[in-house]
Amino acid sequence: AQSVAQPEDQVNVAEGNPLTVKCTYSVSGNPYLFWYVQYPNRGLQFLLKYITGDNLVKGSYGFEAEFNKSQTSFHLKKPSALVSDSALYFCAVRDSINFNKFYFGSGTKLNVKP
């Protein structure tokens, strides 16, 4: 079965500092991994994905993620955080059979302080 885990409920970082939001995964077969962001009272917005290829994936708004097969991790990163990055971040893995079925983590609230 597919699953992802986000070990941190909340991450606090100062504006201008680098940020990391952690995600580990458990899959049978190839991992199809995604990061989404959710702002208050809004749906989920796609940030980036890993399907195959380079382990460092670049996405929207300056975010990137590093896929690490040996550690089964897919951490979200950004070199310099902005206050506007404050939101709820979800890691997700796609089902290996039904590609419309995603398994989401419990979410990590990112707080970027000025």
Next chain:
Amino acid sequence: DAGVTQSPTHLIKTRGQQVTLRCSPKSGHDTVSWYQQALGQGPQFIFQYYEEEERQRGNFPDRFSGHQFPNYSSELNVNALLLGDSALYLCASSSNSRSYNSPLHFGNGTRLTVT
């Protein structure tokens, strides 16, 4: 190009009542999936519709049902509402012809409160 649209945005119902939520997929998409996001949790898969049929279902009771129309729009129906059904209900659309490479596109959701 309109994205995924959902209606209504908010809804308050009483226990035991029935509710219908609506979703129009992104232009060019033919597949609709529904997710339930309880407070403080990640979204959970309810079911998926393609070609007007339910294709796969998550771990939700039969009180949750749906429908897809010829124009690809979809409805989610919940009968005999329970307090625990209070959540944000998200609709996501995709194209069945796309590969594992394509992300799901989500609407802004319907916030359902059951009192």
